[in-house]
Amino acid sequence: MNTRLPSRALACRGAALCAVLTSSAILIPAAVSVAAAPPPQDVPRLADGHPDLNGTWDNGSGIDFLHPEHLQGGSVCVAGCDPPPAPTAQRTAARARPAPNFPRYRPQFLAKVQYLNAHQLKADGVLHCRSPGIPRIGPPDKIVEQPGQVVFLYDDVSGSFWRIIPTDGRAHRTDVENSTLGDGVGHWEGDTLVVDGTHFTDDTWLTDNGAFHTDKMRVVERLKRVGDTLEWQATVDDPTVLLAPWKTNLRVAKRTTDELVEAAPCIDKDISHVVDSTHHDNPR
Amino acid sequence: MARSFRFHAALAAAIVSVAALGTLIAPIAAAHHSVGGEFDSHRKVTLSGVVSQVEWANPHIYLHFAVREPSGAITEWRLETVPVAMMRKAGLSKAQLMSNAQNATVDINPARDGTQHMGYLLKITYADGHHYQFGADTPAPARGAPSSAPAGQSP
Numbered sequence: 001m002n003t004r005l006p007s008r009a010l011a012c013r014g015a016a017l018c019a020v021l022t023s024s025a026i027l028i029p030a031a032v033s034v035a036a037a038p039p040p041q042d043v044p045r046l047a048d049g050h051p052d053l054n055g056t057w058d059n060g061s062g063i064d065f066l067h068p069e070h071l072q073g074g075s076v077c078v079a080g081c082d083p084p085p086a087p088t089a090q091r092t093a094a095r096a097r098p099a100p101n102f103p104r105y106r107p108q109f110l111a112k113v114q115y116l117n118a119h120q121l122k123a124d125g126v127l128h129c130r131s132p133g134i135p136r137i138g139p140p141d142k143i144v145e146q147p148g149q150v151v152f153l154y155d156d157v158s159g160s161f162w163r164i165i166p167t168d169g170r171a172h173r174t175d176v177e178n179s180t181l182g183d184g185v186g187h188w189e190g191d192t193l194v195v196d197g198t199h200f201t202d203d204t205w206l207t208d209n210g211a212f213h214t215d216k217m218r219v220v221e222r223l224k225r226v227g228d229t230l231e232w233q234a235t236v237d238d239p240t241v242l243l244a245p246w247k248t249n250l251r252v253a254k255r256t257t258d259e260l261v262e263a264a265p266c267i268d269k270d271i272s273h274v275v276d277s278t279h280h281d282n283p284r
Numbered sequence: 285m286a287r288s289f290r291f292h293a294a295l296a297a298a299i300v301s302v303a304a305l306g307t308l309i310a311p312i313a314a315a316h317h318s319v320g321g322e323f324d325s326h327r328k329v330t331l332s333g334v335v336s337q338v339e340w341a342n343p344h345i346y347l348h349f350a351v352r353e354p355s356g357a358i359t360e361w362r363l364e365t366v367p368v369a370m371m372r373k374a375g376l377s378k379a380q381l382m383s384n385a386q387n388a389t390v391d392i393n394p395a396r397d398g399t400q401h402m403g404y405l406l407k408i409t410y411a412d413g414h415h416y417q418f419g420a421d422t423p424a425p426a427r428g429a430p431s432s433a434p435a436g437q438s439p
Contacts (some may be wrong), residue, residue, distance in 0.1 A: 063370055063373060073413055077416075078374040225302045274321040278321030
């Protein structure tokens with residue numbers, strides 16, 4: 001993969017063409033190193049040669065730390081189990097939370113971040129069932145891949161969301177208003193689907209704790225199928241407020257047969273009862 | 285480690301802002317869910333009654349729990365519990381939470397703001413003996429102390 005000859009790798013999907021290229025590799029010295037390179041990841045492909053991203057992908061919904069225990073007689077301990085299970089290396093690794101990863105803001109905007117963080121209960125739209133926006137919503141829960149477009153479906157705690165992303169080379173739309181999920185156009189870089197997002201509103205956060213952005217931000221998401229997993233990572237470029245482009249943590253979703261269902265209604269009944277500034281996490 | 289690396293990799297011009305951000309991140313790393321901001325984890329109340337309704341909703345599922353008062357009147361408590369994704373991951377459904385409306389006992393933390401008949405559901409035990417647990421049965425550490433509760437119980 002590091003040899004990076006995507007056009008050759010792409011062409012080597014038809015048996016006849018593959019044979020020709022293999023012969024060429026033998027005859028042409030410059031291509032010998034290509035023949036020695038590791039083969040591309042063996043993933044299912046569609047007729048157009050692109051990796052098959054179709055399916056439902058379980059990204060953990062941010063609750064990887066939760067390990068319900070099924071007990072005798074139909075009892076279930078969902079959380080707060082007593083006594084707690086003995087820690088093991090495997091369990092500890094599974095429950096470990098990602099390292100803190102927060103965008104670096106320009107100095108003049110740090111006060112705003114701190115203010116929003118301190119007023120999180122009012123300022124964070126997610127706590128009021130509003131759209132998390134991109135990239136906070138994370139990887140799609142289901143992908144429908146067709147020639148010329150992909151459809152992303154999301155089952156989020158705030159509700160159901162969807163995006164239609166053209167992959168036929170067209171430019172961003174100019175006839176749409178800004179939105180929380182923006183306007184996305186996709187293209188393939190080798191086996192990686194790259195989604196370029198613009199036209200965002202400025203009322204969502206990049207992550208928890210006051211990580212605001214402007215409506216000029218650009219978000220590039222990269223999705224790659226590796227076996228029966230889907231790797232997703234987004235990079236946010238918002239130079240007006242950020243010192244440097246910010247990358248989300250890498251998220252790895254697993255292919256699942258557990259089909260999506262209509263999201264439960266999101267109705268906030270809590271925030272008005274919170275009596276201190278205790279933080280809400282919004283794991284995704 | 286990741287944050288340390290980021291600090292060292294920062295450009296000199298950004299040192300001031302990054303240092304300030306470090307002070308911002310410190311409390312974030314320790315921040316957890318706000319169940320403790322809404323419910324009194326130092327008080328446990330036990331009630332007997334019947335699950336009369338399950339609100340299958342986000343960001344929290346609510347059980348309505350009908351309690352018969354000594355006067356004979358029925359008081360309905362609204363008991364907050366985990367989000368839908370957690371309940372589904374535990375394999376529990378609305379029907380299971382109802383459990384055919386059999387008698388049940390619940391342990392709850394009451395609301396801190398004084399709202400009557402509202403609480404956070406720690407455990408429900410049904411008359412046939414099976415139970416579902418959603419929170420620690422022991423009092424939480426004093427407020428301000430680090431919590432061992434899993435983050436994200438409450439989105």
